[in-house]
Amino acid sequence: RKEVEQDPGPFNVPEGATVAFNCTYSNSASQSFFWYRQDCRKEPKLLMSVYSSGNEDGRFTAQLNRASQYISLLIRDSKLSDSATYLCVVNIVGGYNKLIFGAGTRLAVHP
Amino acid sequence: EPEVTQTPSHQVTQMGQEVILRCVPISNHLYFYWYRQILGQKVEFLVSFYNNEISEKSEIFDDQFSVERPDGSNFTLKIRSTKLEDSAMYFCASLGQGDHEQYFGPGTRLTVT
Numbered sequence: 001r002k003e004v005e006q007d008p009g010p011f012n013v014p015e016g017a018t019v020a021f022n023c024t025y026s027n028s029a030s031q032s033f034f035w036y037r038q039d040c041r042k043e044p045k046l047l048m049s050v051y052s053s054g055n056e057d058g059r060f061t062a063q064l065n066r067a068s069q070y071i072s073l074l075i076r077d078s079k080l081s082d083s084a085t086y087l088c089v090v091n092i093v094g095g096y097n098k099l100i101f102g103a104g105t106r107l108a109v110h111p
Numbered sequence: 112e113p114e115v116t117q118t119p120s121h122q123v124t125q126m127g128q129e130v131i132l133r134c135v136p137i138s139n140h141l142y143f144y145w146y147r148q149i150l151g152q153k154v155e156f157l158v159s160f161y162n163n164e165i166s167e168k169s170e171i172f173d174d175q176f177s178v179e180r181p182d183g184s185n186f187t188l189k190i191r192s193t194k195l196e197d198s199a200m201y202f203c204a205s206l207g208q209g210d211h212e213q214y215f216g217p218g219t220r221l222t223v224t
Contacts (some may be wrong), residue, residue, distance in 0.1 A: 032211055043202055043215035044154060087154065096166040097142060097206055099213060101154040 001026045006088050012108045017078045021105045023071040023088030030100075033064055036087040038104065044087055047073075053098035060087045078109045113137045115216035117203050123222045132219045134186045134203030141208040143186045144213065145178065147171070147199040154202065158173050160186065193223045 006023045013019050025033075033050035048055065050062040050071055061074040071088055088102040116135045124130050136143050145157040158168040160178055177189045186205075190197055200220050204213040 038154075041200070041218075041220075043218050045215070049211060096159045096161060097211075097213070098144065098159050098167055099146070099154075099204075100156065101146075103153040107180050107192045 002102075003027060003100045004088050004090055005087075006102040006104060006105045008105060010106040010108050012053040012110065013078055014111055015078055015080060017109075017111055018074065018076050019078055019107060020075075021073045021086055021088070021107075023068050023073075023102055025071070025088075025090050026030050027090070027092055027100075028069065029092050030069075030090040032091045035060075035071075036089050036101075038085045038087055040085075041079075044089075044101075047086070049108055074077075075107075078107075080086050080111065083107055083109045113214075114205055115205055115214050115217035117201075117219050119219060120217065121220045121222070123224065124193055125194060126223055130190050130221065132188045132190075132201050132203075132221070134188075134216055135184055136186055136203065136205030137207070137214055138184070138206035140207045140214075142166075142208075142213075143178075143180070144204040144206070145188045146202045146204065146215075148202065148218075149196075149199045157188075157201075178205055190221075193221075195223050197221060198223045 036044040037045040038044045038046045050064045054063045059076045063072045085104040087104045140208045143160040148154045159166045175191045200218045202218045203216040
């Protein structure tokens with residue numbers, strides 16, 4: 001079983017749509033959870049951390065369910081500039097903060 | 112805003128040659144990392160470095176790889192004898208004490224021919 005699994009997509013949505021990405025992780029010792037965004041041939045950039053209580057940053061909402069080992073990201077009112085690959089990322093207790101990446105879900109927002 | 116820098120942006124080398132990829136982490140950060148991403152695949156952890164020594168390494172990081180922080184600012188990844196399958200983007204990242212966000216450099220694209 002992969003450590004972090006994501007639907008690869010692509011998700012093709014019109015501007016203004018709401019889109020949801022899901023992610024599952026296999027290691028119950030996972031400690032911290034993140035969504036990163038990666039544009040084509042660029043470095044990953046932190047979009048948001050994910051907390052058990054859920055957190056929101058503008059149009060982006062992230063949720064964590066530790067019991068199900070499941071993480072989600074909701075993007076409301078999609079913009080053309082949201083087109084990118086969204087990476088689900090975890091790190092493990094005692095792992096010197098090494099990050100374990102999912103393969104990413106590609107989002108394409110069209111006019 | 113402070114940033115991680117990497118040089119070169121693109122390196123082409125022949126199989127069997129040695130390459131050194133260079134990174135300048137954010138100046139007050141204490142934890143340093145190398146990741147790689149083969150084209151079309153996920154980002155994979157290679158090695159973490161703390162207190163002037165390797166703290167953890169992956170299975171990928173075999174004897175052909177080494178890391179160094181020679182002068183307190185640069186952080187280098189050396190591949191002794193490159194193989195075709197080493198072709199990838201190599202990202203350096205750094206992390207401050209007590210932080211949770213790793214800052215990534217723009218990457219070096221390594222092409223082994």
